[in-house]
Amino acid sequence: MRKIPRVIAGLVVGLVLGATMTLAVQSNGEQLRELGGGDPSSATPLGDAESPATFLAWVPGGLPAGFSRAVADLPWIDRSTAVAEDNVWMTRSWSSDGAIVDHPTRPYAIPIDAAAVTPRSFGAFLPPPDRAIVAALADGQGVLGATSAALRGLGPGAELVFRGGTRVRIVEVLPDELVGAAELLVSKTTGATIGIHRQRYLLLQPHDGEPLASTELRRRLRPLLPADLGIYRRVKVRAPGETPFFRSGDAVLPPVMLKTLFGEFAARPSPERPGYLDIDPVWVRANVVTATVPLLGRVTCNRALIPQLRDAMSALERRGLGGLIESYAGCFAPKFVNRDPTAMLSHHAWGMAFDCNFPGNAYGEPPHQDPRLVRTMERWGFIWGGSFIVPDGNHFEYRRAPPT
Numbered sequence: 001m002r003k004i005p006r007v008i009a010g011l012v013v014g015l016v017l018g019a020t021m022t023l024a025v026q027s028n029g030e031q032l033r034e035l036g037g038g039d040p041s042s043a044t045p046l047g048d049a050e051s052p053a054t055f056l057a058w059v060p061g062g063l064p065a066g067f068s069r070a071v072a073d074l075p076w077i078d079r080s081t082a083v084a085e086d087n088v089w090m091t092r093s094w095s096s097d098g099a100i101v102d103h104p105t106r107p108y109a110i111p112i113d114a115a116a117v118t119p120r121s122f123g124a125f126l127p128p129p130d131r132a133i134v135a136a137l138a139d140g141q142g143v144l145g146a147t148s149a150a151l152r153g154l155g156p157g158a159e160l161v162f163r164g165g166t167r168v169r170i171v172e173v174l175p176d177e178l179v180g181a182a183e184l185l186v187s188k189t190t191g192a193t194i195g196i197h198r199q200r201y202l203l204l205q206p207h208d209g210e211p212l213a214s215t216e217l218r219r220r221l222r223p224l225l226p227a228d229l230g231i232y233r234r235v236k237v238r239a240p241g242e243t244p245f246f247r248s249g250d251a252v253l254p255p256v257m258l259k260t261l262f263g264e265f266a267a268r269p270s271p272e273r274p275g276y277l278d279i280d281p282v283w284v285r286a287n288v289v290t291a292t293v294p295l296l297g298r299v300t301c302n303r304a305l306i307p308q309l310r311d312a313m314s315a316l317e318r319r320g321l322g323g324l325i326e327s328y329a330g331c332f333a334p335k336f337v338n339r340d341p342t343a344m345l346s347h348h349a350w351g352m353a354f355d356c357n358f359p360g361n362a363y364g365e366p367p368h369q370d371p372r373l374v375r376t377m378e379r380w381g382f383i384w385g386g387s388f389i390v391p392d393g394n395h396f397e398y399r400r401a402p403p404t
Helices: 009-018 067-072 119-123 133-138 146-152 188-194 214-224 227-232 255-262 281-287 306-318 371-379
Strands: 055-058 077-094 100-102 110-117 142-145 159-162 167-174 184-187 199-206 236-238 267-269 277-279 288-293 297-302 353-355 382-384 395-398
Touching: 055 214, 067 077, 067 199, 067 214, 077 119, 077 188, 110 119, 110 188, 110 255, 119 133, 133 142, 133 167, 133 184, 142 146, 146 167, 146 255, 167 184, 184 188, 214 236, 277 281, 281 288, 288 306, 297 306, 306 371, 371 382
Parallel strands: 110 184, 142 167
Antiparallel strands: 055 199, 055 236, 077 100, 077 110, 077 159, 077 199, 142 184, 159 167, 267 277, 288 297, 353 395, 382 395
């Protein structure tokens, strides 16, 4: 596999924090221009003028069966589209001139955060100049997000090959905020052939004249969730401007940003341990180290995280708050979220998250971390899992560069 140059952390964080939502721009009813083949009949107007603002809605673990249909049928919803997203496995990539770019060593492949949409309904949520991709998506072609394209050094005309042999030709590169910061965007038909199956989030536009805040929209949507979801019977709603990227799990950095900051690995689902990954040992040797960190002791993390983690723990010591760290429960752990092979990759797989004080802070339970610990970690650029929609109170992970 080719080596990815590491980009300065502040550059990526600036991109994340400075991203502005360009979804839900006002439609002027322009017709689509044809791009990359496809059925010319798909080049028809999408949406009416003066479209209302777009909202994001997602449910932890994915949208339950029937939820997206129930939302679409609400009388005050003008339009909606469901976005599926999964980790898929890329085995090769070629540039537009035929040069091999990615060539992971067998049995490994490169995990790609890929999204799949219904082209026509998704197109209504794009600015009119970008709606030309609808015909190309329907024709089986793909779109790269801007950071994904920069990471790979690929653009229009490139080809990606996935386990099972499906080839996806890239027809366009779009800003990250238009594709939910996914690395790859394809149609749901193409997505099914490469392993994208689970609906993760909805894009919604209420009727014009239906002014809604995210809190009110959440109140209206929650009764549509099945009663048997348990701790996952929650819906997160975001209004325009409330989050950099409209995607599931929007509070944390998307995988493409993690790759840029902490390196990209090739891996495979572990055949011996379901829910875990076998990561190419070449990447592990280059990026994962064991070091001594104040209060935590010996930790095994991504080498890029160690200085920031050490500084955060030292800050706790200086303030006389060292006793707030009662136990340490690990950092680098190559696995899927909750060890579920159908879930997305855990951020622990990059070694950029760590767990501490597990007793009283288990996943899904009301968290009990001391607020002084949380504030200090946040000051040093870590986000606390206790603030997640499903609390993970023992969890902290990188969110931004430390203060200068």
